[in-house]
Amino acid sequence: MTLGLHPDAVAAAREHTDRRKAAAWACLAGLGQGAIVLFGHLAFPYVRNLLLGPAYLLLLPAIAHLQLRHAGVRGSGATLGTITGVAALLLGVGGELNVDAQPAALFALGMWWWTIGKLWAETGVLSAAFGGLTAGAGTLALLASFVASGLAPLTALNPGIPDLALWDASRCALAAWSVILGLALYRSPGRLPSGRPEAQRANESEEHISLTR
Structure with missing residues (x-):
């Protein structure tokens, strides 16, 4: 029963559960990327x-959970973070299937990581240190996209030029980052618009539910 529960408490309890589910899915995604x-x-x-x-x-x-967190501190950053995140995932699938899509996938990944990493470092939505590392990785991914674009015609003309395996390196980085993100989300409760911690509201909801049974 939810009789007598404050709407914020109900929303927080649900978001608390959704956050932990999202964290678990992110870890599984990282394991899947590493397995590929x-x-x-x-x-x-x-x-x-x-x-x-x-x-x-x-x-x-x-990405959906982070959209809620980001929107509470910076609307434009939340929108850009969500759009670039979805683009990075879809282009990542394309890059796995077609080597010609890999530079674009690296560029999208770089934009995504730079956007959300900078946002975390400036606002504390997640750990500022993790945000700094994410933004730095985004910069490297952006550079890698241009290097990959330039290497493709060079290696076609001169097979002696070594393959830098930028794509595999970026996939390893994404796999590790996804697992770290999952762990960070699991351990880092968000805040409601009221400013009260999500976990506190969730605990209040559980207490109310136990009293109304």
């Missing part, structure tokens, strides 16, 4: 194709 790098070549392309959906799209719940 390590095992995607086995029975190619069937293992890779099996892992593609979970590895990328399981990050969507985390």
